[in-house]
Amino acid sequence: MKLSYLWHGPPGHPLHPPLTDATIGAYTFAFVAGILSKAGVAEQATAKAWWLALVVALASSVLTVTTGLLDWLQISRGTPLFRTATTHLLAMATASVLFLLAAIFGHRCYVSSDLSVGPFILTIVGFAALTLGGWLGGTITFVHGMRVLSLVDEPAASASSPLPSPREEDAEKS
Numbered sequence: 726m727k728l729s730y731l732w733h734g735p736p737g738h739p740l741h742p743p744l745t746d747a748t749i750g751a752y753t754f755a756f757v758a759g760i761l762s763k764a765g766v767a768e769q770a771t772a773k774a775w776w777l778a779l780v781v782a783l784a785s786s787v788l789t790v791t792t793g794l795l796d797w798l799q800i801s802r803g804t805p806l807f808r809t810a811t812t813h814l815l816a817m818a819t820a821s822v823l824f825l826l827a828a829i830f831g832h833r834c835y836v837s838s839d840l841s842v843g844p845f846i847l848t849i850v851g852f853a854a855l856t857l858g859g860w861l862g863g864t865i866t867f868v869h870g871m872r873v874l875s876l877v878d879e880p881a882a883s884a885s886s887p888l889p890s891p892r893e894e895d896a897e898k899s
């Protein structure tokens with residue numbers, strides 16, 4: 726059991742991917758609430774929901790970005806995986822800045838329950854960058870296979886245990 730499991734997660738159970746679910750979910754909620762507000766569906770309520778969801782997503786992204794950066798630091802420089810992961814980083818940094826600007830400039834929209842065009846466009850463009858970054862995140866995992874153990878015959882109990890088996894630790898090293 727290594728101390729670094731606290732910020733990387735143990736073998737087979739990296740921390741970054743589950744955190745991305747919460748962050749992407751909250752940004753997606755904000756995106757949908759913004760569209761509903763501009764479409765006139767419960768306009769005032771959805772304008773407030775849009776801003777609150779952005780703030781929740783930005784708060785959860787602190788942990789998501791931190792764990793992603795810590796995993797990225799472990800990748801060998803100059804490899805195809807490093808190039809994909811660095812492009813993923815740039816896409817997610819762009820999305821995060823756009824959403825942050827939307828939340829800052831959109832605070833008065835939350836107060837007045839009226840979503841204006843500028844923060845709405847920042848949300849749309851931010852969501853496009855988030856989608857690109859999510860695609861590249863999936864590429865890191867499912868194409869390059871980063872941190873995937875592929876222990877098909879690992880017994881179910883040890884595969885799901887938070888304490889890694891020796892086989893899982895060996896697979897993570899290779």
Ligand code: HEM
Pocket residue numbers: 739740741742743745748749786789790791792793794795796797810811813814817818821858859861862863865866867871872
């Ligand atoms: C809001 C910010 C971010 C989001 C929403 C996000 C999203 C994702 C997603 C969806 C995946 C695929 C996970 C899966 O297979 O289920 C992923 C993987 C990954 N991301 Fe991010 N990411 C973010 C920020 C970052 C940053 C700043 C870095 C630093 C380069 C980074 C590095 C990685 C790495 C290394 C992986 C491979 C899985 C792992 O070892 O953790 N991510 N990310």
